[in-house]
Amino acid sequence: MVTNREHWVVKSVRIKNRIHRWLDIRFPEYRQAFDDILVIAHWLPCAGSSPSDILQLTSEQMVQIWSEMTRPGGERGKNKALELQSLARHSVGDTSALEEDKWELRHLIEEYERIRRIIDEADQMIEKGAA
Incomplete structure (x- = not known):
């Protein structure tokens, strides 16, 4: 089971790297607003x-x-939104083939979430086996 889990972890890292690449091309400034790539990747x-x-x-x-994604709201959320808009206003990201790229990002995120569920399931099975 541990070997199976490792296979899925490698796949999740590959998908996460593709999400990083997508953001680096389309909205490279995002890292100035968010430390966690998946926060903005899920939101975009x-x-x-x-x-x-x-x-x-x-x-x-x-x-x-x-707030629908259980992210912070209120003043903190509003400040983060204003910061992100400021970064977007001055973004140097590529704007060609946007519709195709939006489709790609949506599917990368879906695949990443699917793989994370598989890893969580494997973790549970490993824990049961260790008990």
Whole structure:
């Protein structure tokens, strides 16, 4: 089971690296606002995925989307939304083939979440076997 789990961990790292690459190409400034890649990667498909899409939202709309994802709301969330909009306003990210890339990001995130569930299931099986 441990070998199986390791296989899925390697797959999850590959997917996470592809998500990093996507963000580095489309919205390289995101790291200035978020330490955790998956925070913004999960949020971007809801917001439209590109810096120009982010600029079409108000900070209140962004906080609303985050609150649905159990991210911080209130003043902290609003400040983070304003920071992200400022970064989006000056982004140097690639804007060609955006629709195709939005599709890709959505599927990468779905695949990452699916693999994480498999890893969690493997962890539970390993724990049962150790008990």
